Amino acid sequence: MRQSTPWWIRIPVLFFLIFGLMEYFIDSGDQPAFIAQPAAALFLVVVLVLLIAVELMMRGIENVLYRTLDPAARKRYLEMKARPRRWEWGMRVYRNLLGSRPIEEEGEIILDHNYDGIRELDNRLPPWWVYSFYITIIFSVIYMFRYHVFSGDDQQTEFEKEMVAAREAVAEYKRTAVDLVDASTVELLTEPADLAAGEAIFTGNCAVCHKVDGGGSIGPNLTDDYWILGGGIRNIFNTISEGGRDGKGMVAWKTNLKPGEIAQVASYIVGLHGTNPPDAKAPEGELYVDPDAPVDRVEVETDSTGAEVIIETDTPNPLESESDQ
Numbered sequence: 001m002r003q004s005t006p007w008w009i010r011i012p013v014l015f016f017l018i019f020g021l022m023e024y025f026i027d028s029g030d031q032p033a034f035i036a037q038p039a040a041a042l043f044l045v046v047v048l049v050l051l052i053a054v055e056l057m058m059r060g061i062e063n064v065l066y067r068t069l070d071p072a073a074r075k076r077y078l079e080m081k082a083r084p085r086r087w088e089w090g091m092r093v094y095r096n097l098l099g100s101r102p103i104e105e106e107g108e109i110i111l112d113h114n115y116d117g118i119r120e121l122d123n124r125l126p127p128w129w130v131y132s133f134y135i136t137i138i139f140s141v142i143y144m145f146r147y148h149v150f151s152g153d154d155q156q157t158e159f160e161k162e163m164v165a166a167r168e169a170v171a172e173y174k175r176t177a178v179d180l181v182d183a184s185t186v187e188l189l190t191e192p193a194d195l196a197a198g199e200a201i202f203t204g205n206c207a208v209c210h211k212v213d214g215g216g217s218i219g220p221n222l223t224d225d226y227w228i229l230g231g232g233i234r235n236i237f238n239t240i241s242e243g244g245r246d247g248k249g250m251v252a253w254k255t256n257l258k259p260g261e262i263a264q265v266a267s268y269i270v271g272l273h274g275t276n277p278p279d280a281k282a283p284e285g286e287l288y289v290d291p292d293a294p295v296d297r298v299e300v301e302t303d304s305t306g307a308e309v310i311i312e313t314d315t316p317n318p319l320e321s322e323s324d325q
């Protein structure tokens with residue numbers, strides 16, 4: 001039985017392979033699986049014991065087989081084991097790639113000039129070098145046709161295509177991972193399907209206190225510019241998720257609604273802004289100006305003379321004071 005690697009390589013390699021696979025497949029958070037889950041550590045110990053046991057069994061079998069051989073076969077077997085056959089194939093490839101003649105044959109390729117005792121061998125070009133050169137030629141032909149004849153994508157186009165694909169992947173990911181949002185990452189949802197779902201959640205859970213139109217009864221008016229706990233999608237998400245001030249009646253909805261649903265109903269509430277429903281409750285809280293509001297909503301008035309900009313600073317201009325000296 002010929003074994004190519006010694007046991008002291010085989011056992012650790014197999015062990016760490018299994019260890020790595022286990023760590024990869026067991027989801028144990030920040031900690032390594034064998035610390036987080038005692039069963040995993042136990043499993044590793046069993047694996048190690050099994051590996052050693054298998055190794056010992058192989059030895060045993062080899063031993064028994066050896067005893068059954070007749071003396072001539074034993075001798076052949078020992079010879080076979082003693083021959084270093086490790087990496088033989090790799091060594092042959094390496095020698096062929098080098099293409100150098102063994103030192104005994106150098107006499108055949110020596111050139112007949114002699115410079116002060118320095119003589120030259122007429123070695124072949126090493127095959128590894130020649131093959132690399134051929135590969136560059138093949139590469140250049142393929143490259144030329146691909147990019148210069150059939151005008152393949154240049155770096156810019158490739159980059160843009162990758163960005164488009166990445167943006168699609170992100171959108172796809174967000175669609176499947178709706179429940180990964182929290183108050184700091186939530187964005188206003190604009191898909192009609194999300195807003196419809198938000199409306200359904202609102203009429204089902206919130207309308208009792210905020211009225212169907214959001215005008216407010218027990219809870220405050222959600223359609224005006226005034227917010228007790230802050231307006232804008234993030235604050236609203238946070239209020240719905242964590243609840244209002246103690247004893248006011250607005251509970252933390254995170255136990256009943258998934259983050260994705262909170263984002264939907266929060267987006268629906270943002271959409272109620274400015275609807276001015278009849279019999280709405282008077283504004284409560286403070287005026288909230290959304291810092292993320294698109295700039296085109298800011299109105300700038302200019303008169304026919306155009307705008308004049310005066311910048312006043314009370315720190316002296318360092319250049320001026322320098323020139324005074």
Ligand code: HEC
Nearest residue numbers: 205206209218219220227228229230239244245248249250
């Ligand atoms: C039991 C009645 C009640 C229900 C049901 C209720 N709310 Fe409220 N809500 C309140 C009260 C009361 C407040 C004011 C909290 C405070 O003053 O701290 C409030 C505040 C809010 C605010 C913050 C308003 C502001 O001015 O900052 C939002 C947003 C809100 N609720 C959304 C919802 C949503 C969405 C639901 C359904 C998932 C819901 N509420 C269900 C009673 C309720």
